[in-house]
Amino acid sequence: MATGYSYTVTERFLRYAQVDTQSDPHSNSFPSTHKQKDLSSILAAELKAMGIEDAMMDEYGYVYATIPATISKPVPVICFCSHVDTAPDCSGTGVKPILHESYDGRDIALPDDPEQIIRVATYPYLKTHIGQPVITASGTTLLGADDKSGVAIIMDLAHYLLTHPEIKHGTIKLLFTPDEEVGQGTAKLDLSKLGASVAYTLDGGELGSFEDETFSADGVRITVQGVIAHPGYAKNKLVNALKIAGEILAALPKNEWAPEVTEKREGFVHPVGINGIAEKATIEFIVRDFDTAKLAVYENRLKQMAIAVLGQYPGATMEFEVTEQYRNMKEILDLHPHISAYAAEAYRRAGVDMIKEPIRGGTDGSRLSFMGLPCPNIFTGMQAIHSKHEWIGVRDMEKAVDVLTQLVQVWEERS
The missing domain is CATH 3.30.70.360 (Alpha-Beta Plaits)
Structure with a gap:
């Protein structure tokens, strides 16, 4: 990142988390809840305000946008993708995100329900954030880091690239999807409108995690x-x-x-x-x-x-x-090993040790890979997802922005 850059990812996440976007597995509409479009419309407007002229939300709640290339040589078009909906498992109404400026290493009692305690013994990853800011919910809802952290990371990347045109990169596509949590994240996706040849989802866990394998x-x-x-x-x-x-x-x-x-x-x-x-x-x-x-x-x-x-x-x-x-995306990604190799190089340049692990679940990347858009998954930092104990570290989100910034440059250099 350029010296002195002020990350916008935390401010964005705190705002996005307050928008109720919970999806509904019992709905017959698409998206399954209209309120998901509330956040999608905000994102499209913010991207337009950044100067992305083609940013738009379609009738289904998908957001598409293009960051133009800063170089003339041909580079494969990369897409970064996250989902706007939150899980039906825990209430997403009235989310009150709390920024704990300097985590002190102790258990965190959530103020709106003190019986809800995020315990270090249960979540030992908290220890890596001592002295750093972490974000929790207030005790009565989930936080929505899954996957509004990914959304905020991609939005900060867009902000950084558009304010630093000296960074060399090819055409970059941004995609925000509805209904991932109810297994319909790609159901109405228009791949021709997207126009990418490779993608990365931002929907992973702790710092350094990288997933190119899911359940079938x-x-x-x-x-x-x-x-x-x-x-x-x-x-x-x-x-x-x-x-x-x-x-x-x-x-x-x-x-x-x-x-x-x-x-x-x-x-x-x-x-x-x-x-x-x-x-x-x-x-x-x-x-x-x-x-x-x-x-x-x-x-x-x-x-x-x-x-x-x-x-x-x-x-x-x-x-x-x-x-x-859905099917294990490794079956597709093994045919395109450079996609993961370029990510490994970006992690290295960002000073992040890559931890490859399979996902005991699926992501939009599973379906995208089998739709012809190979798509592994990058970390955001989200923890204790789908629960009132959900939390995330600011450091992890900022590091994810760093990784993406390096990744677009690796693709430019290797093309």
Whole structure:
């Protein structure tokens, strides 16, 4: 970064965090909540105010913008992407971000609910921020660092590049997406409008993390059809679908195969919803593993468990549906190793040690990669996401801005 540059990332993040953009997995609209457009429209206006003439929000809430090249030689068009929505897991209404100017190393009790305590024992990464500013929520909501920190980082990058035209770089595209948290972040994306050949999401965790591998993911729905009868006259007639669904859940292993007992490169099968009546009941599952081929193995095992349960209930039937959700982006990124190599060089120049690790989840980058836009993930600093304990260090966000600034220059130099 140029000597004396005043980062804008913290001020931006504190403002963006206060805009309620929570998405809704049960909505049939796109975006799933109209309020996501509140932040998207702010971002488009701020980009226009910076001088980006083509900055715009489309009808679906996507924000597209172009930072023009400062050199004439051909350079691949890079896109930086973050999502504006926050997770449905925890309230995003009335977020009050708190800037703790110099973190003292102790547990942090959140003022609006003192029983909400961010404990060092639980989040030891806090120790690396002693004496530095950190940002938390107030105790009744999530913070929204996932992914408004990424949004703020990209916006600060835009500000820096536009005020420092001496930096050599090719054409850069900026993209802000809705509904990532409900798995629809790329559903209405117009890649031709974007016009990039490679992308990086800003949606990662601690300083130095870099992710070019995600879970592969499927969804499974088991629909149990029972046999209904009047309960007063149900003997030898009624077959209760709710009870069958309960037994299927009870048949799942308790010491393996579940997210609460797996880690690192272990996959899982996870029930996420159940609904129904005595006549008909539905169980929703998510199935995850880094090895795509294992998904079919897990799904067959789950199906055999369900069939075994139904065998005890003559007259009951079952539908077993599998839906592909996303795939491990490593399958694509391994075909383009320079994308990660250029990022590694940018980390080095920014004085950041790269920590490569797989994501036990997915990002917009998973889908983008399989849509033809290879897209690994860069850190923002976000911690304890989707919870009232969510927090982020200012240092990490500023370092991410540094990395992006170096990255655009590496692409220019290597082209």
